[in-house]
Amino acid sequence: MSIPAKFRKTSAVHPTALRRWAASILIMLSALVPASLVAATPSSSSPVSVLVFGGSGQLGSLVVRAALAEGHKVSVFARESSNMQRLQGLPVTVIRGDVREATDVERALKSQSFDIVVDALGRSESGVEFYEQAARHITRAAAATGVKHLIHHGSVGVAESRAAYPPNRFPERSPLFVSKGAAEKLVRDSGITYTIIRNAVLRPLPAGQEDRAQLLEDPLTFGAVSREGVARLTVQCFRDPRCTNRTFHAIDAGIQYQ
């Protein structure tokens, strides 16, 4: 694609003109990839304030790192007992609490104004009802405190994506998917702008392999994806309008899931 002539003739291109030209290219690109967010999708440069539930975990800590790398202001909700090793030395604000306690979640959301909340929780020692309970507490407190965007990490196998899940493995996970389905419903019904990112199988990115994770809207998408890729896509969604009120499946075609 060539640079428009009006921006080409001088070496001192005005920054506003350059931004407009970049914006027009982004609009053209977004028209080409309406249903998927690929690695090249840029995110806005304006920093946001984000609270990450599960920020000390494997996926959550990578979301924290990806958000910090983009210049965002990051807070992490974690228990007194949480292992904070993965966040050591990072400039984050830690808010202590247990997501199963509604008052802990309310206190966290009221501690400052958050633009974005990310739910990257795993249930640790809790039963499967954890996911619905956590989502109930988070959606209530986020709606009450004016959070602008809620990004919820879910699982393939929930609701209409059941058809994508291997039938022989579905029955044992069915109670988990019921709870995760209820959590997704709470998110959709919260009135907050949301993005749901489901994954099926989380695998390490093989050494030396390029991250090619993408978000697809086809609910039959099933495959592996790296936590690094999911974290990158999560942060790209902070300011990408294509993530508004959408449910995606994250997948990296370059990673085997078996």
Ligand SMILES: NC(=O)c1ccc[n+]([C@@H]2O[C@H](COP(=O)([O-])OP(=O)(O)OC[C@H]3O[C@@H](n4cnc5c(N)ncnc54)[C@H](OP(=O)(O)O)[C@@H]3O)[C@@H](O)[C@H]2O)c1
């Ligand atoms: N592994 C897979 O292949 C796979 C596949 C599909 C979907 N997923 C989903 O992906 C998500 C993230 O997975 P992950 O492997 O990154 O999880 P993880 O490493 O187990 O992290 C879970 C996080 O949630 C926190 N947490 C648990 N109970 C809490 C509580 N009561 N209050 C506050 N924080 C609590 C944990 O902190 P503590 O240290 O305090 O427990 C930790 O920070 C999960 O929803 C998982 O179900 C995983």
